Structures are given as structure tokens and as C-alpha cells.
Amino acid sequence: TxxxxxxxxxxxxPIACLFAFDGPERPAVKRGRKVFTNEPDYFQLSRRLIKAFNFNIHDARGDADAALAVFNKFGAVDAVLTKDGDVFPFGAPCILRVNMYVIFSKTYLLAESTPSKLVVDIYHARDIRRQLGLT
Incomplete structure (x- = not known):
């Protein structure tokens, strides 16, 4: 998978990972979709896989994205790996996003994540604020 x-x-x-799961006080709707009230079975399988790789798990009280953003904001984690940018409004200063296609500057070589290579984009809130003239 x-x-x-x-x-x-x-x-x-060379990283330490913390995976966060939504808790019992999670919002009823996230990203326009109704949220599970009970964890699906595949979440339990995911938890077993995470533990098998010796990574840490955090069960948030509510929204896992909000918890990770707070950890990131106060330096407990360096970045949040996510599919979207919805942790920025919670105060996360740095987001990593898996990128299937990346164009490297001057060489214009197309690179993508493969079974042996993971390519990520890094987004910093301060850079986005600066580019939008919000600083």
C-alpha cells in the first residue's frame, strides 16, 4: 500500500517520526467530509505498522492536525508531513508534502518519488507570508 x-x-x-491520530473530540467534518466517529479497522492496521517500524504515535484529544501544528510551533517536531496545508492555520511553521513530480532548478530533470526514493516539498509559513506581503 x-x-x-x-x-x-x-x-x-535519519529522522524520528510521530504519527498523530484524531481523538474523541475530533470535528464532525474535516475538509468538507464527514469524519468517522469510530476508527476504521485499517487505522488499527496502520498503528500496528507504525509500531513495527518503531515510530511513535500520539492520540490527539481532538484534531490530529491541530495537535501536530502545536508541536511544530513550539519545537517539539521540526515539520509536519501532510497532504494539504490545513496545519498552517493552526500555527505550524513548516510543512513537508510528498511530491510525485519535482523539477530541479537549472537542470530541468524530472524527478519523482519511486520505491527507492522519497521526494518532498518543504513549505515555510514565513516564506509564504513574505511572498504574499503579509509580514
Whole structure:
């Protein structure tokens, strides 16, 4: 699965990972979709995989994105790996996003994440604010 591939990539990187799961006080709707009230079975399988790779798990009281953003804001984690930017409004200063296609500057070589290579984009809130003239 994609998640297994991601965890496999992360275990080869010189990093410590913390996976966060929504808690019982999670919002009823996230990203315009109704949220599960009970964790699906595949979440339990994901938890087992995370533990098998010796990574840490945090069960948030509410929204996991909000918890990770707070950890990031106060330096407990260096960045938040996510599919979207919804942790920025919670105060996260740095987001990592898996990128399937990346064009490297002057060489214009197309690179993508593969089974042996993980390519990520890095977004800093301060740079986005500066580019938008919000600083």
C-alpha cells in the first residue's frame, strides 16, 4: 500500500517520526467530509505498522492536525508531513508534502518519488507570508 511504502521510506531517513491520530473530540467534518466517529479497522492496521517500524504515535484529544501544528510551533517536531496545508492555520511553521513530480532548478530533470526514493516539498509559513506581503 502507499502508506506502507511511505513508512518504509521514512524508516530509512535519519529522522524520528510521530504519527498523530484524531481523538474523541475530533470535528464532525474535516475538509468538507464527514469524519468517522469510530476508527476504521485499517487505522488499527496502520498503528500496528507504525509500531513495527518503531515510530511513535500520539492520540490527539481532538484534531490530529491541530495537535501536530502545536508541536511544530513550539519545537517539539521540526515539520509536519501532510497532504494539504490545513496545519498552517493552526500555527505550524513548516510543512513537508510528498511530491510525485519535482523539477530541479537549472537542470530541468524530472524527478519523482519511486520505491527507492522519497521526494518532498518543504513549505515555510514565513516564506509564504513574505511572498504574499503579509509580514
Amino acid at each position: 502507499q502508506f506502507c511504502m511511505l513508512v518504509s521510506h521514512l524508516c530509512r531517513a
